[in-house]
Amino acid sequence: MPDRILFSILAVCLLISLNASSQIQRSMRVENVYNKKTGEKLNQREIQELIEANPGMVFEKEFDKYGEVNRLYFHPDSIITGRHSTRNPENMTKVGEVFPPFVFRTVDGRKIDSEKLLGEWIMVRFEVFARMTKKEPIADLSLQLDQMKDTPVHAILVYADNFKNVRDEFQDGSNGKFSLVSDASNFQERYSITISPTTVIIDPEGRVFKYIGPNEKVDLTELMK
Numbered sequence: 660m661p662d663r664i665l666f667s668i669l670a671v672c673l674l675i676s677l678n679a680s681s682q683i684q685r686s687m688r689v690e691n692v693y694n695k696k697t698g699e700k701l702n703q704r705e706i707q708e709l710i711e712a713n714p715g716m717v718f719e720k721e722f723d724k725y726g727e728v729n730r731l732y733f734h735p736d737s738i739i740t741g742r743h744s745t746r747n748p749e750n751m752t753k754v755g756e757v758f759p760p761f762v763f764r765t766v767d768g769r770k771i772d773s774e775k776l777l778g779e780w781i782m783v784r785f786e787v788f789a790r791m792t793k794k795e796p797i798a799d800l801s802l803q804l805d806q807m808k809d810t811p812v813h814a815i816l817v818y819a820d821n822f823k824n825v826r827d828e829f830q831d832g833s834n835g836k837f838s839l840v841s842d843a844s845n846f847q848e849r850y851s852i853t854i855s856p857t858t859v860i861i862d863p864e865g866r867v868f869k870y871i872g873p874n875e876k877v878d879l880t881e882l883m884k
Contacts, residue, residue, distance in 0.1 A: 690703070693733075713740055716739065716740045722848070752850070754869065757864075763846070766825055773861075780863060780868075783858070787820065796877070805836070817846060818839070819842075822842060854873060857873070
């Protein structure tokens with residue numbers, strides 16, 4: 660089996676596992692649970708009864724721009740249990756639509772607020788494992804970013820992987836052209852990212868210009884046309 664296919668399978672399995680396990684761990688103590696059908700908020704007793712009646716249930720999450728969970732939803736007519744991802748590619752922001760805002764915290768402690776980057780091009784590349792980052796495309800992107808002096812691009816690598824792994828993988832300074840973000844599985848779920856890597860190009864008005872999949876070359880010269 661080709662390495663790229665194997666990696667994609669492993670990445671999807673990890674994302675599903677992260678989603679399912681986080682549901683199980685949080686469901687007993689989360690407060691903001693809503694009935695998707697009626698819009699009503701459940702009280703603690705109702706939440707407890709719901710979980711006891713449906714062990715391992717999976718909620719649909721609503722995230723804020725910081726990647727934090729605002730609400731959990733369930734649909735009474737289609738309760739989901741077990742290992743299951745609620746990510747749906749159909750929920751991805753369409754090309755031409757405004758990309759939902761984000762505030763990333765980088766591994767060096769900075770905050771990146773998309774609303775403060777209006778007027779600039781943004782490239783967000785979603786990855787899973789830091790140690791499995793393909794060096795060649797990152798090096799190619801670095802060269803392209805060097806050539807974008809007249810049309811600068813704010814480049815961000817966003818990992819589901821943990822802080823230590825991301826920091827250690829790029830300690831040689833190869834991240835100079837990119838802001839690095841770790842522990843971002845919630846963001847990947849917020850944007851319904853199901854394939855790694857997925858690159859999103861956001862235009863100066865905050866709209867999705869293009870999605871680029873793992874088998875496609877990122878060509879930043881398109882932004883200069």
